[in-house]
Amino acid sequence: MGKRNKQFVEKITAMEEDFAQWYTDVVKQANLVDYGPVRGTMIIKPDGFAIWERIRDELDRQIKATGHSNVSFPLFIPESLLQKEKDHVEGFAPEVAWVTHGGENELSERLVVRPTSEALFCEYYSKNIHSYRDLPMLYNQWSNVVRWEKTTRPFLRSLEFLWQEGHTAHATYEEAAEETAKMLNVYTDVLENYLAIPVLRGRKTEKEKFAGADYTLTIESLMHDGKALQSGTSHHFGSGFAQAFDITYLDENGESQFVHQTSWGVTTRLLGALIMVHGDNRGLVLPPKIAPTQAIIIPIAQHKEGVLDKAYSLRDQVKNLVRIEMDASDKSPGWKFNECEMKGIPVRIEMGPKDIEKNQVVLVRRDTGEKEFVALQDLESRLPILMEEIQENLFKRALLHREQKTAIATNMDEFKQILAENPGFIKAMWCGDIHCEEKIKEETQATSRCIPFEQEKIADTCICCGNEAKEMVYWAKAY
């Protein structure tokens, strides 16, 4: 393993020193990702993909449990189809990849490599929805999409990424609104209860909403450096796409009506969130519910008689309770400790000759570093509870961090001071005018993250123009 393992002994950059470099070090050294040959593309390696598979499986379960069916739509969109909805094409056309040749011939019409699939689903719905009895149509797909981004970072912003995109059609505006909210709730549950990432929930401003949407709901999380990450969005399209694509149905009275649509998605960027919310200067820290490996056994003095046998029987004892691995390689225990810390495995189980004598093991938590001696006979009851404790602690810690990095600003000086001294979410009142939003961004680089469902009245006037305030908004610098 020569070259590969040398990386583990080289220390990673401390996050306080250079957060961006720390992030890059972690994704590389935890073996999550590598760069593809085309600029901005990524290779998700086994350890990274196993995490994505666990996120995907839980989310897929919830998507199906809420009545949706998986489908597979094509990769290519004819240029003319993308152009049907005006706002949508304006939002996406500048950042797509174009296929111009197939085999040895130039195509008569250029094809877009899907940046998102609204156009394809709408075309399908226009042909396949006829009557109110066909509604709702609740589709989802797991796919790859391409957006020609200028600056890229693994997971956070890449030329190609993996995601799920739900696309639904409903009889009424209200039903579509209910769907939009329901899927935001599913995302909230997966983030908070599986990834242990607390989220702010709310509506995007007109400026920040999805190209072609009536409104966009969002969940926003806070990274360790005080920057926000948009972590999942759910869009209500009203009947805008239906009008552009002529998607109508006959209602119970035989009258033609436009459908109302939604779309919603989360992406591999969630792996970036996991790293930047829970990670530390020794590497990744994974919440037990999403960790492909929840515990790893590291035998101490494994060359001594009986140690390995005992370690294997320990593994067999608990393998149905937790996802467990064993590192019986010939590397030193210290090396193995560093490796499993870098990978973020929630619990390391040490077992040496002395422990065997005492009929015990040592449990070491990845999140706190705490050691705990546990009698072998208590391990089966202790391990699952310990997993819950770690899961809970990670969520609480992230929530506390967010609270410590959430501040109120009532004027622009305060706003700028917060960003300079303790960046994070800033709560501030806003008049609703896009010019103020743009001015704030220009002066501070912070953008509106969401208009939270839970409103507070902090002041009467807009922080920017001083006119009457309409809403409280969460602002932050964001990825």
Add this chain to the structure above:
Amino acid sequence: MGKRNKQFVEKITAMEEDFAQWYTDVVKQANLVDYGPVRGTMIIKPDGFAIWERIRDELDRQIKATGHSNVSFPLFIPESLLQKEKDHVEGFAPEVAWVTHGGENELSERLVVRPTSEALFCEYYSKNIHSYRDLPMLYNQWSNVVRWEKTTRPFLRSLEFLWQEGHTAHATYEEAAEETAKMLNVYTDVLENYLAIPVLRGRKTEKEKFAGADYTLTIESLMHDGKALQSGTSHHFGSGFAQAFDITYLDENGESQFVHQTSWGVTTRLLGALIMVHGDNRGLVLPPKIAPTQAIIIPIAQHKEGVLDKAYSLRDQVKNLVRIEMDASDKSPGWKFNECEMKGIPVRIEMGPKDIEKNQVVLVRRDTGEKEFVALQDLESRLPILMEEIQENLFKRALLHREQKTAIATNMDEFKQILAENPGFIKAMWCGDIHCEEKIKEETQATSRCIPFEQEKIADTCICCGNEAKEMVYWAKAY
């Protein structure tokens, strides 16, 4: 459901009359697939995708159980990278889609939308394999690929399809050979024991092998019309790609060696095989192990008091034993029968007032049409056994069909006569010369399907040129 259901009352074309039209009718009316807006692309609808998910999940389980890890490699391949292996680029370059523009700029190097990912994995292996301790590297990915085919048919040959592609690197030729055979065995198990499709196993000729491979192993199945379908392939690359991409490792003596590689894949074309092996003139017939819905309850006279209640309690009674659905819609029972036959659901359970009186249900098998009255108390033991019986019967029926359509030819006249009268697999001796293979194809349209592992000596001389025969080959017209 107006327009959509009208299709069910229109009869589908009989397969004896026009097999190609029968196939098209089934994929459309069983709601498996629709056409995408770009010629040759397909939309896999919920009922089709649910079957693919079941195939994928079982295969994924076996791929992981044999030690492989899932990964995700990029969609785009730089032109220069594809060109590194000479045979490979010659085989694929004429049928790829080219990306020439990203965003608003022309690219300095054209990108290929992956038709297969050898070039990407090789590039990665060349950077990430250093020592014998890094080997074997056993990767797999589930992805979409694009091949610019001229004539297309849903599932069988499409511009874009879904598949898994395994890519592995090994220290020795022998280890890679073992891997190549192992994965062919996995495919054989999934086809025969899950899809109930018997396969012939063997090696491809030099002419038919994968572009860039040392040799290709294949499983071949026979469709109802007597045409063969290549259903899964496993390639041994020797060190050809390793030499082109400079993939070396230091062996235990510190000497530099080329790795030996394999790749293997199956695709959504398996859905085409399912349709054409088991389907009949009433639609799809699904083997129970792969059927998303294994049984459907159709209440008779459901408006009568107690019928629906009883049907729902019946569903609850068996829902943990089989994947069961209930059709309580207001369509007529006859309509529902047609629908669930078209969808290929293995067992239909009828229950009406008379059955309730007698404490029984009626089970109707999709494969044979046989009816069976079963006392309610026996249903839990009977249903799982019935599923096994159907699974077994489908395999036996398909095997019998293949045997009836496998013939021996010892001269070209016999060969042609078989193809004219009872097309299927033809066993015939071959000298090993590509010119004979080409001549046979030219004269008969039949191609060599495989050189089977189980050889028989039918004659001493090549069926085409009369020179000394080297091997027995299975020939057939193929999809």
